Amino acid sequence: MVLLCVKVKRGRFNQFSGTASTYVIIKVHNLQSVTVPRPGSEPCWEQDYSFDLSDIQSGLLVQVWKSGWIWDSVLGNVWIPLQSIKHATDEGSGEWWTLHSEVETNGSEVCGIRSPTSHEILLDLFFAESYELQPHNCKELPPCFTTLQHFGKQNASWYSQIFQILTHQSRAPAAIISAPRFLCFHA
Structure with a gap:
C-alpha cells in the first residue's frame, strides 16, 4: 500500500466570468474527492487529499468543473500516470498543469487526455515516504x-x-x- 497525497492549490482560467464558481473532482481507481466551489478566474482551494492505493499502474484524473444555474460543465481535465508521481516526505510548491477538453478512454478506463485549453491548475502530488x-x-x-x-x-x-x-x-x-x-x- 502507498499513500498518494494530493494538494489542489490554485487555478488560472482565461476568458472566464469573474462571478462563476469552479470546483475540482479528483478520481483515482474507484475513489473520488471534491473541493469546495470557489469563485473567480483565479480560485484558491488549498485543499489536501490522501488516497491509500494498492496499485499504481493506472492514473489520477483531475477535473475542473464550472458551476452553472441549471447544470455544471467540465472546464477541463488533467490525467497523470501514477508511476510519474514522485515520493517525498513533505509537500512542495506544486506544478502547473494545462487542462484539456477531452478525455481518452480504453473501454471504461481513462488512459489520457487531448485538446489542450488555455486553463491551468496548480497541484502538488507525491507519494508519502514510509x-x-x-x-x-x-x-x-x-x-x-x-x-x-x-x-x-x-x-x-x-x-x-x-x-x-x-x-x-x-x-x-x-x-x-x-x-x-x-x-x-x-x-
Missing part, C-alpha cells in the same frame, strides 16, 4: 495510536481526515511509519 513499523521505532507510543489503529480499520474516511490533520498541523519534521491502518509520528 517505512515498515518496527518494535524499536514505537517504544513510547501514546495509547491514542492504538485507538487510531482500531478506529481507522472501521472508518477509512475518518482515518484519512485524522492523517491530514496530524501531518499538516505539525511544523516539526515527522517520519511516517506505515503498517496496515496504523500511524506513528516521530519528531
Whole structure:
C-alpha cells in the first residue's frame, strides 16, 4: 500500500466570468474527492487529499468543473500516470498543469487526455515516504495510536481526515511509519 497525497492549490482560467464558481473532482481507481466551489478566474482551494492505493499502474484524473444555474460543465481535465508521481516526505510548491477538453478512454478506463485549453491548475502530488513499523521505532507510543489503529480499520474516511490533520498541523519534521491502518509520528 502507498499513500498518494494530493494538494489542489490554485487555478488560472482565461476568458472566464469573474462571478462563476469552479470546483475540482479528483478520481483515482474507484475513489473520488471534491473541493469546495470557489469563485473567480483565479480560485484558491488549498485543499489536501490522501488516497491509500494498492496499485499504481493506472492514473489520477483531475477535473475542473464550472458551476452553472441549471447544470455544471467540465472546464477541463488533467490525467497523470501514477508511476510519474514522485515520493517525498513533505509537500512542495506544486506544478502547473494545462487542462484539456477531452478525455481518452480504453473501454471504461481513462488512459489520457487531448485538446489542450488555455486553463491551468496548480497541484502538488507525491507519494508519502514510509517505512515498515518496527518494535524499536514505537517504544513510547501514546495509547491514542492504538485507538487510531482500531478506529481507522472501521472508518477509512475518518482515518484519512485524522492523517491530514496530524501531518499538516505539525511544523516539526515527522517520519511516517506505515503498517496496515496504523500511524506513528516521530519528531
